[in-house]
Amino acid sequence: MKPSFYDLNYSDLERVLNQNNLNGSAAAVLFNWHYKKKEKAQCYENIAKDSVAFFQNNFDFSLPEIDTVHESKDRTVKFLFKLKDSYKIETVLIPFHNKYSLCLSSQVGCAMNCSFCFTGKQGFKRNLTTNEIVGQFLQAWRWLAKNRLGEERILNIVFMGQGEPLHNFDAVKKACEIFLSQHGASIGVQKITISTAGYMPGLKRWSQEIPGVNLALSLHSPFAEKRNELIPINVKYPLGEVLAYIDKIPLNKKQFITYEYILIKDFNDSSDDAKQLGMILAGKRAYINLIPFNSFPGSDYKCPDVDKIEKFKEVLDTFKIPTLIRGAKGDDVLAACGQLNSKI
Numbered sequence: 041m042k043p044s045f046y047d048l049n050y051s052d053l054e055r056v057l058n059q060n061n062l063n064g065s066a067a068a069v070l071f072n073w074h075y076k077k078k079e080k081a082q083c084y085e086n087i088a089k090d091s092v093a094f095f096q097n098n099f100d101f102s103l104p105e106i107d108t109v110h111e112s113k114d115r116t117v118k119f120l121f122k123l124k125d126s127y128k129i130e131t132v133l134i135p136f137h138n139k140y141s142l143c144l145s146s147q148v149g150c151a152m153n154c155s156f157c158f159t160g161k162q163g164f165k166r167n168l169t170t171n172e173i174v175g176q177f178l179q180a181w182r183w184l185a186k187n188r189l190g191e192e193r194i195l196n197i198v199f200m201g202q203g204e205p206l207h208n209f210d211a212v213k214k215a216c217e218i219f220l221s222q223h224g225a226s227i228g229v230q231k232i233t234i235s236t237a238g239y240m241p242g243l244k245r246w247s248q249e250i251p252g253v254n255l256a257l258s259l260h261s262p263f264a265e266k267r268n269e270l271i272p273i274n275v276k277y278p279l280g281e282v283l284a285y286i287d288k289i290p291l292n293k294k295q296f297i298t299y300e301y302i303l304i305k306d307f308n309d310s311s312d313d314a315k316q317l318g319m320i321l322a323g324k325r326a327y328i329n330l331i332p333f334n335s336f337p338g339s340d341y342k343c344p345d346v347d348k349i350e351k352f353k354e355v356l357d358t359f360k361i362p363t364l365i366r367g368a369k370g371d372d373v374l375a376a377c378g379q380l381n382s383k384i
């Protein structure tokens with residue numbers, strides 16, 4: 041099988057051209073055509089014919105196949121993609137003011153086994169390759185260009201779909217490099233967010249290898265016992281260690297760490313929980329995203345009432361931490377956080 045073109049970051053592409061005695065300047069043209077123009081206009085005439093023939097003969101340009109598309113009433117779009125080995129993954133386009141955030145998957149299933157997450161219930165199947173991650177972006181973009189003409193603007197990329205992105209670090213890192221490249225999609229570094237359950241080995245690599253890309257930590261409880269129950273890797277990588285590590289990472293001026301907190305009825309939604317959360321995050325460069333629990337088939341957890349959610353936020357406000365209550369998008373098509381499970 042031919043290697044995928046979409047596995048190559050910019051320097052890989054230059055290397056391939058050089059190794060094959062082809063003109064290195066074709067790299068910029070190829071990246072621009074595939075990731076910026078997204079193949080809208082024919083531009084191969086700008087590159088030497090032998091480079092074109094070389095890539096056409098030696099590389100694979102296929103993308104994950106769109107299996108189904110669900111459009112929610114709020115214009116959220118959920119894609120189910122079929123991969124070459126028939127595994128399926130989901131990708132979600134989340135609208136805001138005629139632009140979109142794209143929520144990408146990084147693995148088929150997930151090894152973290154979080155008790156509140158539908159994806160975790162599938163178990164871990166395999167890591168996605170870089171081309172499968174980049175392919176979700178290109179296919180979502182093409183779908184927008186075809187179905188919502190004039191709205192094909194993906195401004196943010198969040199790794200909050202299926203999988204633990206820091207557990208598939210190499211492929212996620214290379215996909216980020218491709219998204220960031222100024223010769224291609226040129227997505228701003230502050231516009232990419234990697235969300236993690238607190239997988240320390242990946243966190244250490246993130247801080248050194250892709251600084252500038254934003255980090256979101258799924259916190260969900262400041263208390264060890266509760267967090268162990270929600271996020272089993274907390275036993276191996278306890279929250280205290282994760283937070284201490286994050287504190288040492290130099291952030292640029294505009295950078296914040298996002299702390300995600302799922303609110304589960306009568307489990308982690310009391311004023312005590314909020315106070316303790318406020319205490320451990322006070323004084324940090326932190327945003328808190330409160331995510332009311334999204335239910336899925338077979339789950340015992342429930343979402344708290346609106347009053348309780350607002351009360352929780354009020355307590356956090358006293359600690360002067362910017363806090364947002366995240367509205368569920370796309371939950372009528374099971375596209376909201378934690379509802380992604382490719383089996384249905």
Ligand code: SAH
Nearest residue numbers: 157200203204235236237258300334377378
């Ligand atoms: N593995 C990564 C990214 C995937 S989940 C992580 O753990 O951060 C993206 C966000 O959705 C996380 O904050 C996750 O905790 C949250 N989430 C998962 N299941 C959910 C559910 N049922 N309701 C609400 N949010 C959920």
